[in-house]
Amino acid sequence: MLLLTCPYCGVTAEETEFSAGGEAHLTRHGPGSSDHDYEAYMFNRKNPRGVHFERWRHAYGCGKWFLAARDTMTLEVLATYPAQTSEPPAEVIAKIKLKRPDWEGYP
Numbered sequence: 001m002l003l004l005t006c007p008y009c010g011v012t013a014e015e016t017e018f019s020a021g022g023e024a025h026l027t028r029h030g031p032g033s034s035d036h037d038y039e040a041y042m043f044n045r046k047n048p049r050g051v052h053f054e055r056w057r058h059a060y061g062c063g064k065w066f067l068a069a070r071d072t073m074t075l076e077v078l079a080t081y082p083a084q085t086s087e088p089p090a091e092v093i094a095k096i097k098l099k100r101p102d103w104e105g106y107p
Contacts, residue, residue: 002070004077005077006066011058018060022054029041051069051078051100053069053070053088053106054068055067067082067083078099088106
């Protein structure tokens, strides 16, 4: 079971209190985009072995969306942070590098 901490209300709970929302930090393509860009946005997702950035919603709490860095090999949640960021904050990257020195970095 995953333990997530909501960065807004500070509650730490099991994943059953939250709703998963898929991959984080996607470039969204909609009307007016090329077919290739729209298809890539809709269907192509990363499935890395290691650190993965995801969207979560505190469904049974404050109801807000946030982002999480999770290790897919150990299921450890390395950090959570507000959803309004376009890329992982520097302190999240530093925390990941401390835990996973072999991590190749955020693209």
